[in-house]
Amino acid sequence: MKAAYIEKFGGPEVLQYGDLPDPVAAPDQVLVDVHAASVNAADWKFRAGEYARHAQVKFPQIPGRDFSGVIRSVGAGVADLKAGDAVFGVLEPGREGTYAEKLVIGAAVVAKKPEALSHVNAAAMALTGLTAIDSIEGTLKLQRGETILIQGGAGGVAGFAIQFAKFLGARVITTTSAANIDYVRSLGADQIIDYNAQDFTQVAKGCDAVFDTVGGDVAQKSFAVLKPGGRAAFIASGAQAPRPERSDVTALRPPVPRSRQAMERVAQLCASGVIRFPEIKLFRLSQAAEAHRLSQGRHFRGKLVFAVR
Numbered sequence: 001m002k003a004a005y006i007e008k009f010g011g012p013e014v015l016q017y018g019d020l021p022d023p024v025a026a027p028d029q030v031l032v033d034v035h036a037a038s039v040n041a042a043d044w045k046f047r048a049g050e051y052a053r054h055a056q057v058k059f060p061q062i063p064g065r066d067f068s069g070v071i072r073s074v075g076a077g078v079a080d081l082k083a084g085d086a087v088f089g090v091l092e093p094g095r096e097g098t099y100a101e102k103l104v105i106g107a108a109v110v111a112k113k114p115e116a117l118s119h120v121n122a123a124a125m126a127l128t129g130l131t132a133i134d135s136i137e138g139t140l141k142l143q144r145g146e147t148i149l150i151q152g153g154a155g156g157v158a159g160f161a162i163q164f165a166k167f168l169g170a171r172v173i174t175t176t177s178a179a180n181i182d183y184v185r186s187l188g189a190d191q192i193i194d195y196n197a198q199d200f201t202q203v204a205k206g207c208d209a210v211f212d213t214v215g216g217d218v219a220q221k222s223f224a225v226l227k228p229g230g231r232a233a234f235i236a237s238g239a240q241a242p243r244p245e246r247s248d249v250t251a252l253r254p255p256v257p258r259s260r261q262a263m264e265r266v267a268q269l270c271a272s273g274v275i276r277f278p279e280i281k282l283f284r285l286s287q288a289a290e291a292h293r294l295s296q297g298r299h300f301r302g303k304l305v306f307a308v309r
């Protein structure tokens with residue numbers, strides 16, 4: 001099969017494109033013909049060797065965490081899926097390997113793709129949509145009428161999070177650069193802070209919740225906007241949430257379990273038009289280095305997706 005892969009950790013230039021052996025499904029797995037795979041920030045962090053488990057990685061290694069495709073065959077123990085089913089999903093935690101024409105994945109974490117969604121859309125939504133729903137609902141337990149500050153509104157996860165928070169009946173404040181103000185407004189944000197022109201800690205006050213997708217200083221400073229009893233969830237600060245400097249707020253790290261039910265729920269919200277897709281830029285697998293440069297630059301908007309077939 002054709003794949004984008006690395007033989008060593010490094011910059012975007014270590015990504016190669018070529019032939020690798022087809023994977024073989026274990027009894028509880030399905031073999032999927034991949035139609036689309038998305039680029040997530042985790043992919044360039046993995047490629048750069050930033051994750052603690054990098055010492056265990058065996059080369060050649062295919063990056064990528066989410067995909068949409070069609071099942072080619074199922075393992076002997078799989079009863080609820082069959083060859084020909086259109087599916088999408090996110091590889092199990094600790095696994096990479098969706099930048100390829102084929103992949104294997106545990107049947108238990110594969111979701112059925114609604115017909116109304118294209119493979120490109122389903123791949124764009126898989127990890128980002130799942131992360132948004134797990135963070136906003138599962139972790140922050142955002143309620144109707146609450147106010148949430150979502151940091152990094154033009155990014156992939158935030159694009160779903162803004163819309164999902166609005167769907168739940170919350171008021172959404174978000175941060176972005178001037179170039180993306182109209183874009184985040186189109187996603188439904190009620191109040192927009194241009195982070196180059198304004199200090200968000202002076203503009204957003206008394207929030208019930210914060211969802212940070214930016215990390216670094218932005219994450220640490222985010223505690224300042226919370227009212228007493230407020231809660232904040234962080235996905236760009238590593239495996240642990242940053243520690244608050246005040247004792248009257250809660251810092252959380254969403255676990256983002258690979259839940260078939262949660263993925264099918266996001267897919268239905270997208271298929272019914274409640275949540276619309278973020279802006280999508282398409283690449284071929286042979287352009288993986290170019291896609292990673294853009295992703296690592298952290299100033300594109302929406303999602304980058306590989307059209308694999």
Ligand SMILES: NC(=O)c1ccc[n+]([C@@H]2O[C@H](COP(=O)([O-])OP(=O)(O)OC[C@H]3O[C@@H](n4cnc5c(N)ncnc54)[C@H](OP(=O)(O)O)[C@@H]3O)[C@@H](O)[C@H]2O)c1
Nearest residue numbers: 041042131152154155156157176177213235236256299300
């Ligand atoms: N399961 C998980 O834990 C999980 C899953 C998915 C993602 N993540 C993590 O979540 C983070 C976000 O990922 P992503 O794919 O949604 O987006 P991303 O590619 O990391 O972010 C791109 C966006 O960030 C915005 N941005 C950059 N600096 C900013 C700042 N100082 N303030 C506000 N916005 C800023 C940019 O908009 P402007 O050009 O307007 O600045 C751009 O649209 C990553 O660190 C990723 O690794 C974690």
